[in-house]
Ligand SMILES: Nc1nc2c(ncn2[C@@H]2O[C@H](COP(=O)(O)OP(=O)(O)OP(=O)(O)O)[C@@H](O)[C@H]2O)c(=O)[nH]1
């Protein structure tokens with residue numbers, strides 16, 4: 001390929017890319033930028049958005065992955081009150097890109113000590129950031145959304161948990177790509193649950209199942225999930241070359257890189273893959289700079305109020321609030337089957353969100369119509385059975 005061995009910066013938009021093509025230039029960077037724009041990712045920078053509850057370890061994850069202490073951490077009050085980018089400038093030798101930039105975006109923790117109104121403001125600061133970053137084109141998604149959750153945090157169970165509310169808020173600001181899923185869960189504080197490998201594995205497995213179900217419910221996608229200890233030295237993790245060994249001898253942050261790679265490859269996100277492949281290597285000389293930033297206080301009261309209302313609506317009681325909710329609740333009691341619980345909860349949440357409250361609303365609807373309303377969440381065979389049993393709904397051929 002002509003010119004493929006030269007170094008070249010990534011084009012910033014469609015116009016620049018087109019001009020390059022027209023001038024006869026051919027370079028892998030052009031293909032990568034083109035692929036990125038097709039899936040609504042930035043053509044010239046890679047963004048990993050870190051979100052999570054207060055104190056879950058977002059800022060610590062930035063410091064751990066970038067081998068720095070640039071992001072402030074604390075275990076008392078809500079520490080981070082801005083959406084801030086930390087940039088790692090790299091060279092991609094393989095693709096001959098001299099200025100590949102990987103950014104970790106640190107965000108304020110959900111469940112702020114300043115209350116629900118502050119949470120709304122914090123979530124909106126993420127939307128402002130994505131709207132106004134110079135290298136993000138309109139409606140671009142972050143290459144990855146990393147949901148950071150402490151593995152021993154119990155603010156996760158149930159419909160009204162902080163974790164559920166956070167996912168709800170997140171789904172409102174258009175960061176999750178349902179067509180090319182971009183979500184990875186990082187369970188931090190990995191060594192805090194056990195050190196004995198067998199017990200550790202059992203607890204990790206249970207936690208992963210729990211998180212997977214909740215994320216599927218609120219975001220409608222299946223995430224990758226990995227475990228990580230952000231303070232490996234303090235917690236005496238054994239080393240193996242560039243990696244640290246978790247109690248089951250999994251290597252970190254290799255497992256995180258591999259999970260990211262699976263997601264990025266599925267999406268066809270070559271640029272994201274390259275940035276993560278280079279950026280996660282341990283011990284390369286990393287210079288990290290603070291980049292673009294939006295303070296939560298910059299969010300207008302109007303936007304904050306709008307998000308506040310959405311968050312409050314999201315915690316309305318499920319079963320007692322509607323006829324269909326009650327019918328599902330009774331069915332669950334009658335069947336007394338715990339393996340139905342998740343699917344029933346999902347139906348209750350979806351009906352509430354779609355404002356379907358009376359069984360008569362469902363009688364005028366086919367399963368096919370309901371399916372399109374549920375999109376991107378799929379109706380499982382288990383749910384079909386429940387809908388058939390409780391509301392007499394069936395597929396029309
Ligand atoms: N042992 C252990 N401690 C951690 C880990 N991650 C974070 N911490 C500690 O947990 C506390 C909170 O970490 P932060 O990184 O400030 O959490 P955050 O999510 O940025 O918090 P906010 O900005 O307030 O939302 C700090 O004392 C960290 O040192 C981890 O993986 N293991």
Ligand SMILES: [Mg+2]
Pocket residue numbers: 058059060072073079080106107109
């Ligand atoms: Mg923080």
